[in-house]
Amino acid sequence: MSLLHLDVAKCVHTSNKFAICDACVSSCPVDTIEINNSQLSFVPNDCVSCGACVGACPTAAYSVDGFNAIDYVFYLLENSISTISCKEGIPCVAALNSEELLALALLQKSNISIDLSGCESCDVAANNLKQIHALIEDTNFLLQAQERQFSVNVLEEYDAPKQTCSALSRRELLSKNVLQRAGTTIREFEQEVAARDEERIAHAVDKATIAQLKLKQIPKRRSLLMMALKRTTAPNTLHTLPAEEVSFISEKRIEKESCTSCQMCYRICPTGALSSDARNSVINFSATACVKCHSCHDVCEPNAITIKESFSLKQLYAPALENLVTFEIKRCDECGNLFPYHGGEQICSRCQTEEDEAKALWGIS
Template structure:
């Protein structure tokens, strides 16, 4: 039994992929906010699934930034790469579950790969899952975000929202498991490697990057804003950074990483899932977000140097530290002297 996974017969919650497990102070609450049955709870500070309350609806799958949630009867990523039609019509009354199973990245990927993408949201109004209209608003917000991305990148694509009143009849949803390992391997995705705790780039992000690569000629503006839920571009203030390495250690996807000599911190926007852990954990607040990002650098996983330090040996504790001029003493020792120097001076005077 895997103690890090909670399962119903259909639904799975992988705690090792959850951002709340990565960093205790992370405040991601996407699954909690959207769940119509309040099936996610906190028990002794840990996010857990109330298996008795879970209805296996899958509406939370599309909002999870790290793909910690899944259902065994439908994989949105596998479904996307298996589609052969040039025009796609998504409906919960056709061959998919609730459209909330798709993320913003999924919607953009579909739009980039297909000639036409339409979504049927007409059944949300009378759906028992759509309490307080939260599911409908969440799906629509994701589609709107996808369209905003397509518009800003000046790509001649758009996802349409249509209303179809009749029941279309499900064609193949429960006849086929949409895991599609073969199709995903064709995208350069190794499922086994992605199960590694330190290599957790969501498949939806990889598919999006592949789609941008394939459609790069149709993207007329590669420099766009980072005002999206899944995009982030980082910068580090040299004067504030003390090279403590916390941002690198806690990055769940290794988007932040060190050079071999631990003097330089690099960043790959294509691996970042915009979780904000690095910003929150940085005690001197040296990390901040850039307002823009280059989609070519993002799609091709190009790294950029954020900060480079010169290491010297502290004269007090004899450990390497990021030297910025002046005395050869690290911040820890300097703060210790400032905080407790009077005590040592008092002890010296009493001898």
């Protein structure tokens, strides 16, 4: 059993109380992850360490001790291994995200095999298989759209190579490497004890979390995918795909007439896909930073921001910053601050609110 970790600062519920994302809850085969009032919790002892939540979370907020998806991908590449199996190196195939699997296939430039031979006897397969099949389908769809001649296929039978351990000599037992491994074993034991905790752990926000929220970072899996794409020849045709067929990235539009320029969408965006300038006169969008977490849509009260019906592969091979909306900036007649002007009286929303409250207090309509 490995200990499950949640990086609270990466979770969209931390920065947005209106967030509807429940990917981790839906993916958990033992139903130990819960969301109550934007606070996530789970019981460590209930977790089976399958890593399904790790693969499902759009912002990569979850991790499991002993497994790092990026390291695993590079291990497969360095050793020219084209078979992914829970029998060696990975707790469950569901711990991977389609970005990581797509990057692996592009860098490997060959077919990738997914071993599902152990799923029949696995207690969590009934839940995780749906996620695994969706992972394979998403990856194959994008490989086909990029005109690749390789794909991801399923193995119903697979015998993992057996590893042999040689006995250590006295000199080897006293070596620095062995002593370091002993220290690692102690840490692993401490982690195992923590994983046995039967109390539900609620993940609260502290000062350190608040400081991390200001750091707009894209998940490492996105960096891996973009690196793989740069090392790959672009397809002859950059196809336009149905948006619902692409699970981890999107293109967006903003209806200027509906947008109130409240700034919330780009302030709560966890990756910085949505951004503005020093005067807050624009809202720009970088598709390569979007993880399709839906947080910006959840926080937009007038529903001014929407996902485009299609996604162009041009966003992956020739990424560019797109301007979604531009505002006319004027200086408020009351406070003198700059603000996005939407017509009518030249007064900012803050001063307008104060004026409306004062009129209500005085009984003036």
